[in-house]
Amino acid sequence: MPTPQRFPLFSLKAVQALLASLCLASSAWAQLKVEGTRLIYLGQDREASINVVNRSGEETVMQSWVSDPQGGDDIPFAIVQPLTLLPPQGHQMLRVLYAGQGLPTDRESMFWLNILEIPRKSEHADSMQFAIRQRLKLFYRPTELQGSTSDAVRNLQWHRHSQRIEISNRSAFHLSLVDLALEGPGLHQPLTDYVLLQPGASITLDARSPVPDGSRVAFTEIADSGLLQNHSAPLP
Missing domain, CATH: 2.60.40.10 (Immunoglobulins)
Structure with a gap:
């Protein structure tokens, strides 16, 4: 009969601290820098855009998409070039297009703009790689709204x-x-x-x-x- 193994128990606070440190580490490891913390899509504009910079010395694959905070599938936005390859030290203007209908005209709507950094395959078999996702708020602001x-x-x-x-x-x-x-x-x-x-x-x-x-x-x-x-x- 195999000998039972004992595993250490961790408190909830310890697990939360570990997860928080991993989140901070992910931000530090990210090679893609998004030049902004939120994106405002004005209803009178044909598109909204935000610049993404590849800070690494290697090519980096970027995938981007818009999602609903409530988990809905009906997303009235599209990304121009949702999957793209950024050259070393290069940048990409991430462009978001609105379908033109489907959202309220008397109030703002909020979505998530997701940017996923996909690592290139490592030459070392024993290396660990992470796909790092950054997420920022996308606000659609109808033309009819007054004030600020x-x-x-x-x-x-x-x-x-x-x-x-x-x-x-x-x-x-x-x-x-x-x-x-x-x-x-x-x-x-x-x-x-x-x-x-x-x-x-x-x-x-x-x-x-x-x-x-x-x-x-x-x-x-x-x-x-x-x-x-x-x-x-x-x-x-």
């Missing part, structure tokens, strides 16, 4: 309910907020690292204790350009 995301951020509605803080987005835009924290006299309490507010949606954040009078929420907006803008909102 910056206007929408300034018009967010904030309410406090004992230990809860409600944020309401009445606009037709997706709003990305980071580093939300509760502030006041002698008070600084982090709330959450990231919030994506969909058009017309509301979310609730939990504080560790009842929110006192005169408190504010400090947060940072991720603008269309990817730049960060700091804000502070009172809590009525």
Whole structure:
């Protein structure tokens, strides 16, 4: 009878830390650099594009596609040259085309733009290779929309309910907020690292204790350009 083998047990936190380190390593190992953190497709334009640079000294195969965050199969976008070979230190303008119909005209729609770096076959039999995927948000913004995301951020509605803080987005835009924290006299309490507010949606954040009078929420907006803008909102 074979001798039973004992295997080490790992805590959930240890596994999560390992996965996080692998994600960071994947970003560091990526040879393809996407020059942007998001892509805005304006309804009046024939296409939207973003530049991808091959930072390596070797040819690199790039595959790209658009996917639905909800897992849907009906994707009204196409990629020009979805599979391409980038020369060493070369670049490719990744072009996205919209079918012209199928999406709401009264609010933004969000998709994922996926960019997969496919490694060339190694000459060493015992080497380990990774196919690295980068993913960024693709926002389709219909021509009919008025205003901007910056206007929408300034018009967010904030309410406090004992230990809860409600944020309401009445606009037709997706709003990305980071580093939300509760502030006041002698008070600084982090709330959450990231919030994506969909058009017309509301979310609730939990504080560790009842929110006192005169408190504010400090947060940072991720603008269309990817730049960060700091804000502070009172809590009525």
